[in-house]
Amino acid sequence: MDVEVPTRTVVEALVGVDGTVDAAELYEVAGELGMSDQQVRLCVKRLVAEQKFTVEGRGRQAVLRMTPHARRAAEPDVEFVRFMYRQDAGEVSWDGVWHLVAFAVPESQRPARDALRDAIVRLGGAALHSGLYVSPHEWEELVEGEAAQLGVLSTVTFLSSADLRVGRESSPVDLAARLWPLDEIAARHERLAEVARVRLRRLQEGVARVDLLRIAVELAAEFTRAVEPDPLLPPVLLPAPWVGAQARALVARCWAEVAASADRLPALFRMYDDALDDLR
Structure with missing residues (x-):
């Protein structure tokens, strides 16, 4: 592939x-x-x-x-990668609390408003209404940092609740399926899993350095394509078994093979391997 x-x-x-x-x-x-x-x-x-x-x-x-x-600017967020794998391993549990962010940035600051909305979505937020977003994660500090950097923190409201209902829907699992495009997220991870399976077999057979680096670059590109739009919802909100966790587990095995095979490992892959080291 x-x-x-x-x-x-x-x-x-x-x-x-x-x-x-x-x-x-x-x-x-x-x-x-x-x-x-x-x-x-x-x-x-x-x-x-x-x-x-x-x-x-x-x-x-x-x-x-x-x-x-x-x-x-190019350094991967190692803590984000570590959190992702810890959650996949069941080491991070959800407390049932929804975290909401609302903002009312005036039209005169439209570029900042658009940038804040993009940042909130990038952090995994789902829109409930115009200017109102929700996440199952404690993301207040991250959103506050983005808003402060854009100069619009005074327009942002933070709240949390264990009681969220959209229309008549209040089941957390059904809310997650309604608010986030889980089918699209799963499809990207299914592709990542297939790419990782093929590369893992090649790595286990042994490859020259140039081929190893090519495989590592391909994995990094596909991993980014799958993970960046993923809100990393807690496992209890997702279908089981969740293909995202399966795909990332395959990629982790690939990183381990790359790390074991390569001298002078590029910084990106060394960071990935270091992020996973504590979980092995």
């Missing part, structure tokens, strides 16, 4: 712990993914123009260096 990988994802995924990318390795891995040298060169040129990388040297002899600001 092929995986669509953006060129800049390849570049960012191959950043080492010292913040550099070996151009020779970049071109080799990108070539394995079906990308032309010209495609890579244009991507690097854009990344340099965006001040995300600097380049020392030319062509395949070059070394790309990620700027400090870009490194901070």
Whole structure:
């Protein structure tokens, strides 16, 4: 099963712990993914123009260096990954409390209002009404941080309740199925699971470094595609067995194989492996 990988994802995924990318390795891995040298060169040129990388040297002899600001922005949220797997393992339970956020940002601050709404959805919130969102997680600190950064914290109201009803529906499981697109979330994880199964078999057979890095990049791209839109609802609110947990378990096995096989593991995959280390 092929995986669509953006060129800049390849570049960012191959950043080492010292913040550099070996151009020779970049071109080799990108070539394995079906990308032309010209495609890579244009991507690097854009990344340099965006001040995300600097380049020392030319062509395949070059070394790309990620700027400090870009490194901070690109770092995966290790705590988020750790929470995800702890919840999948049953180490995090839901207390039955719904956490609600309401905001009334004036039209004069429309860009901030749109940005806050996008942030709330990105954090897993589901819309109950216009300007009113809900999550089963304690997300107040995260939402407050987003609102404060946008300068609209004074327009935001936080509340929590163990008694949530939409129309006549009050069952937490049925509410979750109504409020979040579980079929779409499951479909993305079903694809992730299939991608991970195929890659795991190849990793267990043993592969050369360039193939290992290609597999790692493909997994990272598909993992991000599946997980970023996932609200990570507590297992008690989801159908059982939940394909999301199954897919992520397969990916964790792949990360372990990558970590065991690779010298000079890129920083991204080292962070993933470190996040899972405590759960093994």
